[in-house]
Amino acid sequence: MNGLIITHGDADGVCSGAIAYNVFKDFHIVFSNPSDLPVTLRKISREYLKIIMSDIAINNFEEFKECICGLNCEITYIDHHPLPQEFDLNKLPVTFIHDENACASELMFKHLSRYLDPDMERIMLIGAVADYADDTLYVKEILSRWDKRSIYFEAGVLVNGLESFRKNDERKEEILRFLASGKPPSHHQGLIGAAFMNSFYEEEMRIRIKNSFKRIGKVSYVIDPKGPLGKAATYARSISGAIVGIAVSIEEKKADISIRTESNLIDLNLIVRNVASKYDGSGGGHRKAAGAKIPKDRLEEFLECFSKEVEEALKHLHISNG
Known part of the structure; x- marks a missing residue:
């Protein structure tokens, strides 16, 4: 199928995108954010048959509606950010999955669970921990099947490692595809090295902030x-x-x-x-x-x-x- 995954570039966005890619392995991947989402949507080719959007807040409902209505394809929108006050689901031609009490990785995993490789549980948990959303009943239940310390370590590797590639969509896409295989972030040589270096940079930053x-x-x-x-x-x-x-x-x-x-x-x-x-x-x-x-x-x-x-x-x- 000619499809597209649009997701945020932080750890939760990358993990939720990886979960989607585990099922839709022939889909293209694009990273966006709330400010740039309208621009991203306007650039989309009308040849896509299915679009999955994840972990990107809607800042302006009318602008979002205009962009969505211009796309003639199946659209699934999965997110956990608060919605604009003027939001009206009845005006959107989308499958809408939204819960402010869960991260995008959890929502994506629930949505696609019947099609997923079992090891994608771990990627979902990593996304949840990275987004401070590991306290839901669903996440706690699945976390009980894994070693919590290992999951927290992997979340730290992903969060710290991604910081080196914040503006490099090509590297983030490569990392997303790697995680979609079910492998943990620490097995990605580029991530583990970047996370190690960024831990030093973070400590230097923390000390600077004390004086600035x-x-x-x-x-x-x-x-x-x-x-x-x-x-x-x-x-x-x-x-x-x-x-x-x-x-x-x-x-x-x-x-x-x-x-x-x-x-x-x-x-x-x-x-x-x-x-x-x-x-x-x-x-x-x-x-x-x-x-x-x-x-x-x-x-x-x-x-x-x-x-x-x-x-x-x-x-x-x-x-x-x-």
Whole structure:
């Protein structure tokens, strides 16, 4: 069949894509992200008979609907990110599989389980651990059949190793195909070496953040951490004691932003969607992990506004509970 797998390039996206590829071995593979998904969809050839999309949030429903409706093929969309408020499934010609309480790897595995090689359980578990989504009943049940320590080790290898190939779709595709065979990440020579080196780089980054973070109210941020933005945001939060940590990478005219919190009192997805749209950008994610892309000359305004929105959310919660 002439088909296509569109997935995110992080560990959960690669694992869910590998699970799909284990079944659909003749499908082409494309990596995308929430900001670039409309562009990706508009470039798709109409010759495809089936498209599987995984682990990519929908930032703008109307734009997404326009792109999807222009494709004359069978479409399956599998994701776990919060949906836009204006989302209307009845307007989409797709098979829609969505659950915010499970990772994309788990959802993909459940969807295709009857066709999968049994060893793909391990790839699903690795994706779940990598995405901090290993606490569902389904994952716990399957994890009981494996050694937890080995699964966590493999997830660490994949997460750290992929950081070296963040902008290299060709290498990520090769890794996805390797995982689709059921083999663990540590058996991939390129991944294990990259993971080893990146563990040193991460420690150097963590030490730098101690001396370079800045703080605005309840938000701590670091610019150009020279390392994984998600981890940098986590370290900025934990080292400073702030409620929210932000890490920013400046790339040409854009600021790529990663945001993390451990607080149950705020919803980063809602806040970043609102704030990013005010500054000609886009954003979204989960309650405790989100991201955004905005013009770099609006970054200072974005940070100030984001901090105020966090304060307002906490103040509103305090008033509501008062």
